[in-house]
Amino acid sequence: MSVEEASLEGWPDNVRVFYTTREGGHSEGPFRGFNLGLHVGDREEAVLENRAALSDHLPKDTKIAWMDQVHGIRVVAASDSIATAMPADACWTRDSGIACAVMVADCLPVLLTDRRGEVVAAVHAGWRGLAAGVLDSAVSALNVPSEDICAWLGPAIGKEVFEVGPEVRAAFIAGDGGAGLSAYFRSSPHRPGHYLADLSGLARLCLQRLGVFNVSSLNACTVSETDRFYSYRRDGTTGRMACLILRDN
Template identity: 65%
Template sequence: MSVHEVRLADWPGNVRIFYTTREGGCSDGPYHGFNLGLHVGDFEQSVRRNRAELLEHLPPGARIAWLDQVHGTDVVKACDSIQAPLSADGCWTTDSGIACAVMVADCLPVLLTDHSGSVVAAVHAGWQGLVAGVLDAAVSKLNVAPQELCAWLGPAIGSDEFEVGPEVRAAFMRQNEAPGTDSCFKPSMRRSGHYLADLPSLAEQRLTRLGLLHIQRAEDCTVSDPRRFFSYRRDGVTGRMSCLILRNP
């Protein structure tokens, strides 16, 4: 099955979360399966068919706000990105029936809502955006006290697969983050001077520093499961999956 709904304890009942895998779909070649990215070189017709199938799994009447993701910190209103995707790495809405969506193939998808389900947001958090403050930007847009927010971290590259250079570790350490940041990096046995980074834990630390108290995460590693997930780190040329959040129409 290509589209999965996530049901989380203590989340508002009017908020729905979905994520996709590469299983199913009609794309071929390196994009084989349920590719949702128009920008990766796949045939547009195949991607459109996959996106139409995705809509069939969402509540009737739902619309998807896609983004042109650039590893930055801009977070926009979802309604402004429906007709033509805006260049941004997050979107939010208080409207019902608009699905905030981010595309991923190793980067971390972060979905946000508040306890009353009055607002939802989706954020694309690769390491560059995370260092630059994309989660900070998203939380500031929601006009909700951070302790009233809930976060779900979707499938992403796992800590055993995300090898980074010393400059990546240094970028996080320069921010003088809370104690424990260094624990998210362990020396790589593959290349001297490199590290294995725990991207979900780095994001969780950032959210905690921002004041969030309710954070849950998937444990799936996109790199180590080629049957279910696209992975840019593993394959280079590949498709994209999506994580989506919406308020019921």
Template identity: 50%
Template sequence: MATAAKMMTTTWSDGACLVPDWPAPAGVRALSTTRHGGFSQGKYSSLNLGDHVGDDPQAVLANRRRLEELVSGTPCWLNQVHGKTVVDAAAFTATENRPDADAGYARQAGVICTVMTADCLPVLLCDDRGLVVAAAHAGWRGLLDGVLEATVAAMSVPGERLLAWFGPAIGPTAFEVGDEVRRAFLARDAGAARAFVPGAVDGKWLADIFLLARQRLTACGVERVFGGNCCTVNDPERFFSYRRDGQTGRMATMVWLDR
């Protein structure tokens, strides 16, 4: 059964980041940024890390440099396309060419697997020996198409040896979807019906993306799942949310093996 775990907040100058509270082995490092601690203004205030959302490029660059100082390295940024492609992050850390992918894994120390979100579900994974880590961007489209299954497969570790952590995402009381989304998930797994409850309007449903992701991981043998208790939409003080605000910033969730 999936287990929710608290998140510890670690102070970062005038902002903060969230550190997963999960029983990862020594040498596995991870964090999720909030919207605080950066240089962006207005709707992007203040730690926007997305360079594709209309923010001042110089502010984004300064925000990314601040993040690099915090993690003592360069994140592997992806061009996320809501698909299921998984890449070896080590092949792209030292290049400006970002791959079209929605997940990255690493076996080398110092390679920082990173995904950006503003409602979609960021999922971190590691094995119980601290030999491989991965980060996946699981919006509903990628989740439906199998991005988590593809990530587990790329890690080449039995699911029973993996741990997962869910970062901040749109919560089950805020994620309204249409009939077509529910039907698509049920066509893949009838058990997905448990993740949908009727909305206030006919033909609309409230979807639990955390439960949908847990179901997919369980099918891969991943039973040790933590996090999943922070809603981006309902916490405007801490998180960016595209569903809530439309034009907004992006947060980063990352995992790496310590040097």
């Protein structure tokens, strides 16, 4: 099935989380399946058909706030990113009937809400944005006590295959004194001077440092699960999945 709904223990009943896979859909060639990205070179008609099918799986009349993701830390109101996708890597809303969406094909999608289900947010947490503080910006934008926030980590590149150069490790541990974050990088067995990075682990630690401890994860690797997920690292030219969060009342 192309669209799946996550069942998250301890989350407010009025908040719903959806994520897509590449299964089914109208896209062909390297985008085969349920591609939702208009910016990757796929036929626009196929992408729009896929987006229409996604909308059919959401509560009636839900509007989707897509973003023009730029690997930064900018946060926008979801209502400002419906008619035209705003350049941003996180969006939030307190309105029902608006789905905050993030597109991924290896980068980590992080969905946030508060325990009362009054506000929701979607975050694009690639390594650049994560190192720069996109989660800090998103948590701040929710304007609720951090201990009241629930977070969900969606499908992303796994720690066994996310090989990075020393500059990526340096970007995270700069000013950290090597404590904490450096533990999420281990020497690559494939390339001297490179590392295998735990992107989801880094995000979880960043959230904990912000006071967010209610963190759950899909625990799915986009690179390894070839038939289920798109992966830019694995395929280069490929499609995009989406993760969405909304208030249903």
